[in-house]
Amino acid sequence: MDLSAEFKRWKAQCLSKADLSRKGSVDEDVLEIVQLLNGQEQFFTTSSCAGRIILLDGSINGSEVQKQNCCWLLVTHKACVKDDVTVALKKAKGDAVLKFEPLVLHVQCRQLQDAQILHSVAIDSGFRNSGITVGKRGKIMLAVRSTHGLEVPLSHQGKLMVTEEYINFLLKIANQKMEENKKRIERFYHCLQHALEKETVSTTSHPKEKVNTSYIRKKKRNPAKAHGKRVTEGNEKELENNDHDDPGISVTIFPEDY
Amino acid sequence: MDLSAEFKRWKAQCLSKADLSRKGSVDEDVLEIVQLLNGQEQFFTTSSCAGRIILLDGSINGSEVQKQNCCWLLVTHKACVKDDVTVALKKAKGDAVLKFEPLVLHVQCRQLQDAQILHSVAIDSGFRNSGITVGKRGKIMLAVRSTHGLEVPLSHQGKLMVTEEYINFLLKIANQKMEENKKRIERFYHCLQHALEKETVSTTSHPKEKVNTSYIRKKKRNPAKAHGKRVTEGNEKELENNDHDDPGISVTIFPEDY
Numbered sequence: 001m002d003l004s005a006e007f008k009r010w011k012a013q014c015l016s017k018a019d020l021s022r023k024g025s026v027d028e029d030v031l032e033i034v035q036l037l038n039g040q041e042q043f044f045t046t047s048s049c050a051g052r053i054i055l056l057d058g059s060i061n062g063s064e065v066q067k068q069n070c071c072w073l074l075v076t077h078k079a080c081v082k083d084d085v086t087v088a089l090k091k092a093k094g095d096a097v098l099k100f101e102p103l104v105l106h107v108q109c110r111q112l113q114d115a116q117i118l119h120s121v122a123i124d125s126g127f128r129n130s131g132i133t134v135g136k137r138g139k140i141m142l143a144v145r146s147t148h149g150l151e152v153p154l155s156h157q158g159k160l161m162v163t164e165e166y167i168n169f170l171l172k173i174a175n176q177k178m179e180e181n182k183k184r185i186e187r188f189y190h191c192l193q194h195a196l197e198k199e200t201v202s203t204t205s206h207p208k209e210k211v212n213t214s215y216i217r218k219k220k221r222n223p224a225k226a227h228g229k230r231v232t233e234g235n236e237k238e239l240e241n242n243d244h245d246d247p248g249i250s251v252t253i254f255p256e257d258y
Numbered sequence: 259m260d261l262s263a264e265f266k267r268w269k270a271q272c273l274s275k276a277d278l279s280r281k282g283s284v285d286e287d288v289l290e291i292v293q294l295l296n297g298q299e300q301f302f303t304t305s306s307c308a309g310r311i312i313l314l315d316g317s318i319n320g321s322e323v324q325k326q327n328c329c330w331l332l333v334t335h336k337a338c339v340k341d342d343v344t345v346a347l348k349k350a351k352g353d354a355v356l357k358f359e360p361l362v363l364h365v366q367c368r369q370l371q372d373a374q375i376l377h378s379v380a381i382d383s384g385f386r387n388s389g390i391t392v393g394k395r396g397k398i399m400l401a402v403r404s405t406h407g408l409e410v411p412l413s414h415q416g417k418l419m420v421t422e423e424y425i426n427f428l429l430k431i432a433n434q435k436m437e438e439n440k441k442r443i444e445r446f447y448h449c450l451q452h453a454l455e456k457e458t459v460s461t462t463s464h465p466k467e468k469v470n471t472s473y474i475r476k477k478k479r480n481p482a483k484a485h486g487k488r489v490t491e492g493n494e495k496e497l498e499n500n501d502h503d504d505p506g507i508s509v510t511i512f513p514e515d516y
Contacts (some may be wrong), residue, residue: 112370116392129391131401134374143389152410153431159425166419173411 003138007110010139014108021047026247027077029182030103032187040196042110043118047143051102051181053080053174054152057092070094077177081126085154089167093158100150100174102181103127103188109140118142121195125188144188149179150174263395265368266493268397269302272366273402283332287440288361291447298454298495301376304399309360311338311432313412315350328352333464337433341364351416358408358432360439361446367398376400379453398421400485402446406439408432 015038019025026034027050037043073088073096074080089096109115115132122130122144129145152170154162162170222242260505273296277283284292285308295301316328329356347354367373373390380388380402387403410428412420420428422464 022489100268112392129387129389129401129403131387131391131403133389134370143387145387149407150409153428154425161424162420169414179293198259215400236428 004110006137007108008041010108014044014046021044021049022075024255027051029077029185030105033105033185036189036192037107037146038194042114043107046106046108048102048105049099049101050077050185052077052177053097053171053178054101055085055096056099057094057096057155059094079178081170082164082171085167085171088166089155089160092160094155095153095157096155098150098152098170098174100177101186102146102148102177103144105144107142107144109142112140115140115142117195117199118144118192121188121191125191126184133237145258146181146184148177148184150177262368265366266299268366272302272304279307279332285309285334287443288363291443291450293362294454295448296364296445300372301365304364304366306363307361308335308443309358309436310335311436312352312357312359313343313346313430314357315354315413316350317352317430319474337436338429339427340422343425343429344422347413347418350413350418352413353411353415354413356408356410356412356428356432358435360404360406360435361402361443363402365400365402367400373398373400375453375457376402376450379446379449383449384442385446399414404439404442406435406442408435 001038018177024047029050030048034045037045045199053074053076054072057073071093072093073091074084076084080246085098107115107118110120112134114134117128119132119142122142126148127144128148129147131143131145133139133141133143135141150170154160154167263461271394284306287308288306292303292306295303311332311334311402312330313332315327315331329349330352332342334342347397365373365376367376370390370392377388377390377400384406385404387400389403391397391399391401393399408428408431412418412425450507
């Protein structure tokens with residue numbers, strides 16, 4: 001079976017499966033993107049989380065809180081107030097850690113070129129840790145990830161290690177990150193729409209090179225225009241430091257050159 | 259010019275450049291890996307950081323501490339004691355944040371297949387957020403990244419928001435993460451050596467498929483054997499939660515299937 005037919009089979013199989021996540025459904029904030037991608041013949045999503053604030057109670061084990069074995073004291077995809085956390089913390093018996101986890105999205109792509117275009121959209125939207133995986137039997141997957149997290153130990157062996165004032169302060173930051181994550185998700189959706197339109201044009205009327213080139217050159221300037229220079233620069237800086245001069249940001253993708 | 263000749267040119271160009279990092283040299287803990295990769299004709303490293311504990315003083319700006327504009331109060335690639343941080347915190351005027359940043363390594367690869375093998379090594383060594391970027395003029399880059407960080411706000415507008423006891427507690431965790439990061443770097447080095455040996459064998463004596471298959475099947479079992487089941491399970495769990503069923507971990511890479 002050729003790869004394209006096999007991709008169709010994979011897609012049908014994956015989309016027919018039950019959602020095995022704890023929540024059992026796609027997060028509201030990422031639903032538009034998931035639907036847009038699954039509506040395209042060259043993509044389908046295999047997992048998604050829009051972003052969440054979680055409070056875990058576990059034992060720090062070789063530097064990792066073992067999330068599988070530990071208790072989830074709190075999970076929210078919305079802004080969080082101090083009382084949510086202080087109430088949840090009362091149940092903590094081990095080492096409770098508050099985390100903000102930004103969007104994670106896995107998209108299987110029909111061809112490497114499709115993954116490249118989606119990767120470019122992700123980088124331009126601020127998801128700087130995104131990357132392609134080429135796996136077994138040619139499965140091409142894009143993982144959309146951000147550098148943009150928070151991981152704060154709050155209690156040790158059931159004993160709270162911080163003040164309520166600190167929790168308040170921390171949640172302001174976590175909620176800000178949640179807001180910024182939502183902005184990036186919206187930016188991703190609009191960049192994706194734009195990229196898909198250009199792709200359609202390119203595959204129907206123009207020679208691919210010219211259209212892809214112009215589309216990417218144009219898109220490279222868009223975030224600054226659309227969202228203010230500071231945000232874009234913020235993303236640049238965050239990247240330069242968190243993920244030193246990642247090629248994903250500095251390169252312009254010309255599928256025809258690959 | 260064909261891609262292989264162009265790759266040679268890129269490599270010569272890159273390795274002849276001065277090191278533009280703040281430190282101006284490759285971190286000791288990652289030097290062996292950098293030298294091993296740069297000694298292979300199919301790879302060269304474009305940036306690396308072995309992992310560090312940093313204390314930044316900045317203003318939280320749209321949910322991000324702007325690291326470029328803010329002051330670096332402390333940077334260390336070694337374990338850190340409370341006094342290092344408390345002394346550095348005295349200089350904080352804005353919002354100081356303590357971070358542990360694990361290994362980040364960018365490796366340009368000659369062919370996608372080389373990147374796939376290196377990606378498999380990275381995933382098996384515990385660097386679960388690694389991914390491939392295919393860029394301008396066919397540049398293929400692997401970014402080696404871990405899910406394994408820490409980001410803790412400590413002060414607000416120059417005012418310390420936590421106790422010294424908390425800083426002590428936090429540094430124990432940060433130092434544990436530094437240790438675990440070192441173990442993963444060592445694992446990466448040994449998995450890489452093993453993979454390169456198998457590759458050499460495969461390209462000199464055996465049909466590629468068989469050798470790659472056996473090498474990957476064998477390697478998939480190695481971490482558990484070599485480093486104890488708990489560590490491997492820890493990595494699995496960390497991934498399942500931080501980066502939902504990432505294909506990078508569940509798939510076995512058969513370059514010949516791509």
